[in-house]
Amino acid sequence: MQYAGAYLVAGGATTVDTLLERLRTEGVVEIGSPDLFSRAYRKFGVEEAEDIRARIRLKPIRDPRRVVVFFAAAPTTEAQNALLKTLEEPAGNPLLFIVTPAPETLLATVRSRTQRLDIKGKEETDVEAFLGASFEERIQMLKSLYEHDDDGRDMAAVRGFLHALERRFAEVPNRTDALRAIYRAGKFVGDRGSLLKALLEQVALLTPKL
Numbered sequence: 001m002q003y004a005g006a007y008l009v010a011g012g013a014t015t016v017d018t019l020l021e022r023l024r025t026e027g028v029v030e031i032g033s034p035d036l037f038s039r040a041y042r043k044f045g046v047e048e049a050e051d052i053r054a055r056i057r058l059k060p061i062r063d064p065r066r067v068v069v070f071f072a073a074a075p076t077t078e079a080q081n082a083l084l085k086t087l088e089e090p091a092g093n094p095l096l097f098i099v100t101p102a103p104e105t106l107l108a109t110v111r112s113r114t115q116r117l118d119i120k121g122k123e124e125t126d127v128e129a130f131l132g133a134s135f136e137e138r139i140q141m142l143k144s145l146y147e148h149d150d151d152g153r154d155m156a157a158v159r160g161f162l163h164a165l166e167r168r169f170a171e172v173p174n175r176t177d178a179l180r181a182i183y184r185a186g187k188f189v190g191d192r193g194s195l196l197k198a199l200l201e202q203v204a205l206l207t208p209k210l
Helices: 014-025 046-056 077-088 108-112 122-131 135-146 155-169 176-188 196-206
Strands: 005-010 036-041 067-072 095-100
Touching (some): 046 077, 122 155, 135 155, 155 176, 176 196
Parallel strands (some): 005 095, 036 067
16 A cells, blocks of 8 residues: 555554554554654643654655654644644655544544544454453453553543444444443543443443344
8 A cells, every 4th residue: 555644543552553563564664763753642732743743844864754653542622733734734755644542533624634544453353352242251351441540541442442332333223222321431431530340331231242
């Protein structure tokens, strides 16, 4: 595949590694190249967006162009507007890959200046395994998402998992009960002190095996 410009990729933090491996095998960039920058941001604001812009504008050292791959769980509106400067005025023919759990929630101006790229990462594989598992097996699979306290939880992984479930059930007719449970969990998981375990257990109970 020939890459050019900027891309939006649906996924979680681990999708960055999946994407990097794909780019390596396709000969786009070597892992460890001085012209490659990759990072998973827990928070993505204007400062982070400006850092991305500065890195993209650097002159390549060895490769024909700079390659930047980053994960942002929930980039702020201000950060997205700052990214527009990079998307509108790229310097040096760079490649930019933005990985986020729900690309469709980004600003329309950001989406209109990027291409969608589908990557089957760990999150998608986990969803298929989850939907084929028994309730008891599902609970074991979900422990890694809810067993830590608020500060120790990887909320990007939680949201990525729920968005992947939502996308999967959007293709299944007459399963409004499952979607309702997923929507409810997605609405409240970000609240500090929320009963994440109970919300995810309800998702495990109400989503049918596929």
